[in-house]
């Protein structure tokens with residue numbers, strides 16, 4: 145029986161790589177040129193090490209020169225280098241597992257006998273992991289008997305036990321052994337190893353937070369979250385174990401004592417919809433306000449091999465915000481880097497606010513023992529404002545700075561940061577007047593923190609339901625149309641050179657051309673682009689190409705370029721964010737962008753910027769954090785990196801793609817306040833700071849409307865409020881729907897009206913190679929899509945295409 149299953153898996157593993165239908169022989173990928181750009185291995189090794197988070201250490205780390213290491217756990221061989229699905233499927237030129245990492249490390253020695261046993265066993269017990277959406281969450285362990293462990297102990301100075309977990313697109317983590325919890329075999333292994341060894345280091349090769357309450361149940365000397373570090377993983381982990389790199393990663397999520405403590409645990413994973421009842425109290429915003437004692441490791445936590453003294457040395461305030469000068473002194477014995485974090489505490493006010501919100505952070509360079517570095521942290525007044533979605537403050541639909549005390553806390557993590565400054569706001573002030581957008585259709589109860597005499601209470605408040613008339617908003621803002629002129633022989637380069645306006649260029653496009661611009665080529669792996677691309681858009685018709693509109697090639701994704709060609713596999717998003725180092729993230733993505741030029745990718749479908757709302761989300765590894773500010777800053781750094789080399793970025797998935805289960809139909813119901821302050825905030829920071837050329841919508845609905853039909857998301861907020869003027873594309877394919885406001889329009893017309901400019905890819909999921917006909921069907925009819933709207937989306941796409949690498953070539 146198991147033979148049949150093995151053969152079936154072998155076959156499946158070979159041919160299915162995406163959506164159960166796209167056939168891609170692995171062998172073709174194997175033939176790709178595996179040359180790596182100079183400098184890349186060192187850069188990726190540094191990045192992978194700098195994002196690793198050391199959770200505990202009784203002094204065993206760094207391991208002494210020449211230490212002999214016994215590695216336990218099969219993941220030492222079958223390392224999880226990244227997660228599964230579009231966010232990890234990179235044809236990497238090579239990969240270094242932990243066994244080879246130790247072998248490569250000049251200061252460590254490997255217990256080869258034990259490693260050899262694991263290698264042989266793993267080679268026999270092969271993993272088949274390529275079936276789309278069926279990714280393994282863990283790999284079954286090799287049984288190790290007590291006598292083997294005793295022999296290993298005799299031969300070595302310490303044990304390193306590796307616990308591995310993975311997840312991926314289209315498949316959630318689950319509250320089961322082998323996913324969120326340890327398996328019985330893993331527990332047995334830990335039990336035995338810790339009995340025989342005095343020094344046991346646990347390395348967590350994971351993509352998102354798992355249960356860690358067991359760390360205190362065994363005699364574990366040190367625990368390191370190595371995450372999934374890309375192709376240089378093994379080398380990077382050894383750099384930390386031997387002390388070549390002093391750990392300087394910090395947690396981007398709170399580690400709770402148990403899953404049920406997370407505020408979203410009661411309203412996550414439903415098939416139809418989830419009410420985001422925890423509202424803005426996501427992650428540490430919840431724990432620091434209501435349940436401090438339920439935290440195992442706080443947000444921002446991470447230790448190293450040295451100590452730092454972080455103290456304020458000055459503060460300046462002007463009309464726009466605050467600047468804090470900080471002195472960071474290495475008071476320990478080893479050189480290292482420190483992450484400095486600044487949090488704000490707003491008054492509870494009438495809106496209710498969490499105890500802490502991250503408002504700034506910085507990472508120092510390497511500081512020698514006894515030496516100091518000065519850094520500056522800035523926070524704006526806008527960051528002190530809260531969004532009033534009900535009008536309680538007297539300023540409905542506005543960011544309001546409520547009167548009262550604003551305290552700033554400086555330190556090494558959210559829990560230990562100390563108060564350094566207080567700002568007093570005399571009266572409520574409107575910081576930015578907006579309008580109600582994308583609010584829930586019906587009110588539901590969410591929690592909030594208001595001050596009582598004795599304690600901060602989690603009380604319930606009804607969030608505001610939608611009151612706007614979307615139909616009038618759309619009609620009042622319909623764009624003017626350009627009169628169709630017919631082909632005048634203009635090229636897109638004429639617009640670029642300032643000879644004609646974009647309007648004049650678009651005027652000469654007929655409706656078939658306009659239709660084609662608002663959808664990609666029909667399939668993934670378009671023949672118009674590099675082999676294995678995710679899709680091609682813009683110049684997808686011969687007549688468009690003749691007019692100088694280039695076919696633009698998009699490739700996944702956050703972990704590197706996903707093509708048949710080989711490409712560097714970079715560390716996962718959560719690891720990159722854990723570095724708290726925006727310059728490093730920018731550098732990594734600049735390297736990816738240089739590779740994009742070589743391999744024929746114009747747009748990288750990255751960064752992944754959804755909030756870690758719940759630890760079980762299968763794509764958390766691609767995303768950064770439970771915190772929107774950190775998400776925004778790291779996302780902006782990634783975009784800067786990609787675009788500084790001429791490539792184009794595509795932050796995704798806009799917005800609220802917080803669970804994978806039923807992701808194409810699920811409705812994320814969230815108050816307008818939480819939407820703006822948590823789920824959109826990262827995108828807002830990224831758009832305003834780094835101006836990405838593209839944005840990808842999400843699969844799910846947001847307050848009842850699929851994000852790609854969501855006018856308020858894609859037009860009112862993204863473009864109207866944030867000034868975005870790039871291209872918006874759908875996530876891969878879309879679901880058909882009628883517009884409730886305009887019953888005549890559906891599907892593609894509904895989408896273009898929202899300014900989700902491009903359907904990617906342009907055919908249907910079932911493989912149809914033609915438009916569904918819904919875009920032009922109502923063109924010009926009363927209540928139908930207007931020519932102006934078609935042209936507006938075409939301009940959005942062309943403006944971007946004109947700045948793409950495809951155009952420059």
Ligand code: BGC
Pocket residue numbers: 230313678700701749796875876
């Ligand atoms: C994913 C996107 C990805 C796209 C193209 C979708 O399934 O959700 O993140 O970029 O596929 O591969």
